[in-house]
Amino acid sequence: MNFPYLRNFFFIFIPAYIVVFTTKLVFLFYLFDNFTNYSLNDLIYSIMWGYKFDFAAASIIAFIATFFDFHKKSFVLVSAGLITSLFLSQISDIMYFYESSRHMGYEVSDAITDSYGLIMTALSQHTILTLSSLTISIIMFVLIYKYYNLKLSTIIFNKLYILKKLLIILVAVFFARGMTQSIPLNPWQSNQIGDSKLAVLALNGTYNSIYALSSKSKKLEPRKLPSIEQNQIQKELHSVYNTPYLPFETNLKKPNVVFFFLESWSAVNIKSYGYEKSTTPFFDSILKKSIRPKAMIAGGHRTTEGIFSTLCSFQNPLGKSISKTQLQNFEYTSLIDIFNKNGYESLFFQGSSKETSGTGSFAQNLGFQQSFGKRDIKKRIYEENYWGVHDPDLYNFTLEKLNVIQKPFVIGINGATTHDAKIPKGIKKINFTENNNKNSVLNALHFSDLALKEFVHKIEELYPNTLFVFFADHCAVVQGSSFENYMIPFALYHKQLEEKYYDFYISQRDIAPTVLDAVFGNYKNITDKFTGKSLFSDKDFVADYYHNGILGWVEKNHAVELNIVTNKYKCFELTSFKDKQIDCTKEMINFKDKVLAFTTVSQKLMFSGNTTKFNKYNK
Numbered sequence: 001m002n003f004p005y006l007r008n009f010f011f012i013f014i015p016a017y018i019v020v021f022t023t024k025l026v027f028l029f030y031l032f033d034n035f036t037n038y039s040l041n042d043l044i045y046s047i048m049w050g051y052k053f054d055f056a057a058a059s060i061i062a063f064i065a066t067f068f069d070f071h072k073k074s075f076v077l078v079s080a081g082l083i084t085s086l087f088l089s090q091i092s093d094i095m096y097f098y099e100s101s102r103h104m105g106y107e108v109s110d111a112i113t114d115s116y117g118l119i120m121t122a123l124s125q126h127t128i129l130t131l132s133s134l135t136i137s138i139i140m141f142v143l144i145y146k147y148y149n150l151k152l153s154t155i156i157f158n159k160l161y162i163l164k165k166l167l168i169i170l171v172a173v174f175f176a177r178g179m180t181q182s183i184p185l186n187p188w189q190s191n192q193i194g195d196s197k198l199a200v201l202a203l204n205g206t207y208n209s210i211y212a213l214s215s216k217s218k219k220l221e222p223r224k225l226p227s228i229e230q231n232q233i234q235k236e237l238h239s240v241y242n243t244p245y246l247p248f249e250t251n252l253k254k255p256n257v258v259f260f261f262l263e264s265w266s267a268v269n270i271k272s273y274g275y276e277k278s279t280t281p282f283f284d285s286i287l288k289k290s291i292r293p294k295a296m297i298a299g300g301h302r303t304t305e306g307i308f309s310t311l312c313s314f315q316n317p318l319g320k321s322i323s324k325t326q327l328q329n330f331e332y333t334s335l336i337d338i339f340n341k342n343g344y345e346s347l348f349f350q351g352s353s354k355e356t357s358g359t360g361s362f363a364q365n366l367g368f369q370q371s372f373g374k375r376d377i378k379k380r381i382y383e384e385n386y387w388g389v390h391d392p393d394l395y396n397f398t399l400e401k402l403n404v405i406q407k408p409f410v411i412g413i414n415g416a417t418t419h420d421a422k423i424p425k426g427i428k429k430i431n432f433t434e435n436n437n438k439n440s441v442l443n444a445l446h447f448s449d450l451a452l453k454e455f456v457h458k459i460e461e462l463y464p465n466t467l468f469v470f471f472a473d474h475c476a477v478v479q480g481s482s483f484e485n486y487m488i489p490f491a492l493y494h495k496q497l498e499e500k501y502y503d504f505y506i507s508q509r510d511i512a513p514t515v516l517d518a519v520f521g522n523y524k525n526i527t528d529k530f531t532g533k534s535l536f537s538d539k540d541f542v543a544d545y546y547h548n549g550i551l552g553w554v555e556k557n558h559a560v561e562l563n564i565v566t567n568k569y570k571c572f573e574l575t576s577f578k579d580k581q582i583d584c585t586k587e588m589i590n591f592k593d594k595v596l597a598f599t600t601v602s603q604k605l606m607f608s609g610n611t612t613k614f615n616k617y618n619k
Helices: 004-030 040-050 051-068 074-102 106-111 117-126 128-149 163-177 187-193 196-202 205-216 230-242 283-285 303-312 335-341 356-365 390-403 436-462 508-520 584-610 612-616
Strands: 255-260 291-297 345-350 371-372 409-414 466-472 492-493 500-506 540-546 548-553 560-562 569-573 581-582
Touching: 004 040, 004 051, 004 074, 004 128, 004 163, 004 196, 040 196, 051 074, 051 163, 051 187, 051 205, 074 117, 074 205, 117 128, 117 436, 163 345, 187 196, 187 205, 205 255, 230 436, 230 584, 255 303, 255 436, 283 436, 283 466, 283 492, 291 508, 303 335, 303 356, 303 390, 335 345, 335 409, 335 508, 345 356, 345 390, 356 371, 390 409, 390 436, 436 466, 466 508, 492 508, 500 508, 500 540, 508 540, 540 584, 560 584, 569 584, 584 612
Parallel strands: 255 409, 255 466, 291 500, 345 371, 345 409
Antiparallel strands: 291 492, 466 492, 540 548, 548 560, 560 569, 569 581
16 A cells, blocks of 8 residues: 555554454353354354444544554554553443443443442453453553554655545544445444344444443434324323323321332342342342332333432433433422422432442432432441442441431432442352352342341331332343343332232332322322322333333233334233243234334423423323
């Protein structure tokens, strides 16, 4: 090649592409349990199908490096460093996907705040992958540095330099925008492959993160959905919400309320929801004395997403959180605001830092008058894990605060024990499974359950008139289907409430109206702004979830999953806490219209700042 500036670009572009392609193979190997139902041909095809995303990531790396081509030493150093960083970024995404079942996107902006926890989690839970990757990265940097020292050329700064740069920009943009396609390359296009799991392989985590970061300064935009006619929207929402309603009068007298945002308590790891071992004996025992559905479907995959679904009874932006976006400043009807207006003292406690993902400030934004994190907790029995204080120390601190505030109170608690897989020193591990990583996760869950038991008993002793709301903020470390990635536990418990079981799934959005009914009675006299329903007074429950381009709708122990790019759908039977694919009935086919109608309206109102007007659509 007679054009050294282009030769430099491709000397960087090609190794960068090789790094992305190779790490996608590592992704497949490390997370193979997610893809056991696919043939090798399908898996290789999906990796190759995503070449546009891989080219885009490689071109961005090459483009940035060529800004230093006027100085040889800097050029070589930066180029080697960027390719090594690309490798580490891809490996980090593998570990993030293992925990959250989605590529890292907008969450990457929290990486600096949470850096210690992220690094230590990687070392403790993904030790072999982390150490081997760090070793490889050092070797890679040295070899690439030496190679580039021989191959890369310095470009002389003269009157043609700007023109050369313009040509490099054109080449880089060509690859970064998806080459010859008519629209700029967007991560959602990975779903055009037609299968949500294969779409995960097609997309690479680095491009997804770069795209999210480049959009960070812009307004969060809604996902494009398949079109649906307005009269069809009205018809489907009417069928969902025009159901029997029995006004409910409570026997409780201004109870205290405790919301347990049980960090990462995935239902698939709990015996009451089908797991073979007793990992949470206390929760299982109290579940039998509670008002509870078959299971609950979470509204998101991060704590802030779970908080919003729970307190505002509304759908999150698809695959996103309103926290730290322009959407956070809109008006929402929050359950905690209602408690505040009724004379309750409201506090939010978390075992990790208040700054982690902005959870503490977000909780206050939704009504909690005070927020506390790990730095506020001085008295401790146990050492910290990699994210914060263990649940017993968090609960003890909570009891201290409750002792000095006015009554009644409403509190939210989000622990840190199950944010990690590390139990305190001196606590004997139980052998739940031979898989060491999974066993550590289950032991953290078991220890968290023991702490929960002690705290609940103390609260019952000190404050007998207390309503306990048990549920997970979201799932984590679930190597399963989209449905399993959103199935969480739920129980509503008060000694004066008679236990009752409902053989259907409900949504995290149903918590707010259910709790309002229990505490104040007849929630519809208080607000008509919620999109959830109350277990005490409503009928015909539904739930929704969004996972990697798939919209899920759960109703009557069945589900439909709609690919929002291809508009294709699949149907499932859910009676045994598993999603077994079945042939779609006429009724189930209609579920896709329901989820599309509900999501279309929810997202439209969300992004226009009009969530309080949802009720006009469900008449």
